[in-house]
Amino acid sequence: MELPRLQPLFEKYNEQGFEVVAIERKQDTERAKKFIEENGLTYTLLENGIDDQEIVRDLFGIRSFPTSFLIDRDGKIMYFHLGFEEGDENEIEEQILTLL
Amino acid sequence: MKRTFAAITAFAAIALVIACGSPALPPESVDEAYDSLKDKFGEAQTAEEKAAIAEDFLARFPNSEYTGGVAGAIVYYRGDELGEPQKAWDSVQAALAKVEDPEIRFETNMNLLDLSSEIGQPIDLAAVAAELAEHRDLTYSEHSDIMDAGINNELWPVVEVHAAKGLELATAEAFLADYPDDEYTIEEATEKAGRRKAMSMTNQAWALANTDRQEEAVTIFETIAALGSTNYLGVPNTDVNVYWGKTVLGLGNAEQALELLAPNAIMGDSDTAFAALKEAWVAKNDNDEGFDAYVASTRISLAKSIDTFTLTDYEGNDIDFASFNGKVTLLSFWFPT
Numbered sequence: 032m033e034l035p036r037l038q039p040l041f042e043k044y045n046e047q048g049f050e051v052v053a054i055e056r057k058q059d060t061e062r063a064k065k066f067i068e069e070n071g072l073t074y075t076l077l078e079n080g081i082d083d084q085e086i087v088r089d090l091f092g093i094r095s096f097p098t099s100f101l102i103d104r105d106g107k108i109m110y111f112h113l114g115f116e117e118g119d120e121n122e123i124e125e126q127i128l129t130l131l
Numbered sequence: 132m133k134r135t136f137a138a139i140t141a142f143a144a145i146a147l148v149i150a151c152g153s154p155a156l157p158p159e160s161v162d163e164a165y166d167s168l169k170d171k172f173g174e175a176q177t178a179e180e181k182a183a184i185a186e187d188f189l190a191r192f193p194n195s196e197y198t199g200g201v202a203g204a205i206v207y208y209r210g211d212e213l214g215e216p217q218k219a220w221d222s223v224q225a226a227l228a229k230v231e232d233p234e235i236r237f238e239t240n241m242n243l244l245d246l247s248s249e250i251g252q253p254i255d256l257a258a259v260a261a262e263l264a265e266h267r268d269l270t271y272s273e274h275s276d277i278m279d280a281g282i283n284n285e286l287w288p289v290v291e292v293h294a295a296k297g298l299e300l301a302t303a304e305a306f307l308a309d310y311p312d313d314e315y316t317i318e319e320a321t322e323k324a325g326r327r328k329a330m331s332m333t334n335q336a337w338a339l340a341n342t343d344r345q346e347e348a349v350t351i352f353e354t355i356a357a358l359g360s361t362n363y364l365g366v367p368n369t370d371v372n373v374y375w376g377k378t379v380l381g382l383g384n385a386e387q388a389l390e391l392l393a394p395n396a397i398m399g400d401s402d403t404a405f406a407a408l409k410e411a412w413v414a415k416n417d418n419d420e421g422f423d424a425y426v427a428s429t430r431i432s433l434a435k436s437i438d439t440f441t442l443t444d445y446e447g448n449d450i451d452f453a454s455f456n457g458k459v460t461l462l463s464f465w466f467p468t
Contacts, residue, residue: 050455102462
């Protein structure tokens with residue numbers, strides 16, 4: 032799981048108005064809480080809903096994971112990323128800078 | 132005389148046993164050797180060690196159910212990581228020469244495909260596929276892998292043959308038959324069948340486009356687009372627009388190519404589409420001036436507004452996503468591994 036990779040970006044740009052929201056498709060509350068604590072994650076992590084609160088598959092139609100949207104201050108989805116390979120952080124960082 | 136001779140022989144036999152140590156153990160079975168390989172692999176630190184373990188196994192046991200997988204390890208560690216593709220090729224080919232089972236041959240040859248392109252030793256993919264097909268019907272998955280390999284290696288007749296097979300298997304019934312233990316609904320199976328159809332037709336059309344039948348290809352692309360779906364961002368779910376765009380670009384229609392390629396290129400994280408988009412721009416304008424500005428303005432026009440939703444965080448708080456308005460937000464969807 033590469034969620035910890037998002038933490039440095041969050042810390043670097045949060046003060047300038049950058050937020051990270053991570054949503055896990057499957058529900059496993061205890062394991063997730065443990066993971067957050069062990070990795071010192073301070074950004075927003077949300078639990079996917081069930082039935083009509085299910086948003087990952089039903090609202091956003093996400094089929095491959097991880098999938099990321101980079102959203103501007105007006106709520107427009109400006110960049111899309113499939114996967115999160117080593118080095119992708121650099122590309123995303125450049126994109127964040129164009130939107131801040 | 133006899134007794135002395137017997138005594139000398141007995142003495143010699145004992146001496147021989149003492150010299151050689153304990154009597155020889157029965158030889159290791161292939162399953163034991165494979166278990167041992169897995170253990171050694173787990174302990175190995177370097178690519179060189181892992182390659183050597185795999186090569187040693189394959190040299191001793193060239194013909195077993197493990198051949199394909201171990202060959203794959205050799206291709207990866209010796210071929211990729213250590214950058215010795217010819218050596219990897221040679222050791223796997225030596226083993227393959229001793230394999231007659233078409234299932235093992237198929238698996239091993241499929242693992243060799245990328246390597247074969249790299250060293251310029253083409254594998255007769257049509258023959259490899261046919262060899263297995265004589266034995267049993269291939270699965271959709273296998274046809275799909277062969278189509279992909281055919282496209283990567285520009286073996287258009289192979290792509291056409293297997294695209295036709297893929298189309299035959301593009302039914303809900305065929306899908307359900309492939310996954311008897313999973314519990315798919317008819318709706319889900321129908322949707323999956325639709326994707327198989329779109330993928331097979333896309334590959335078929337791309338093969339046509341590459342063998343001077345571009346007009347036929349375009350007709351098929353138009354059909355696929357009609358039954359196609361787009362994702363949340365409005366980007367087509369398959370690569371059909373990418374192939375279509377490249378085909379019309381080949382026919383000299385740069386304007387249409389730009390239109391077809393833009394969503395996948397700009398909102399689809401596709402390097403291939405992006406490269407083709409740039410090519411289309413240059414074809415239209417004779418140079419790449421203005422391309423970056425075009426991408427930026429097209430990005431703005433394609434950008435969708437995020438829907439709002441409310442979910443709970445791990446501290447029990449309800450978080451309304453609308454509260455992130457005014458921020459730059461990275462929204463990331465994950466699947467726990």
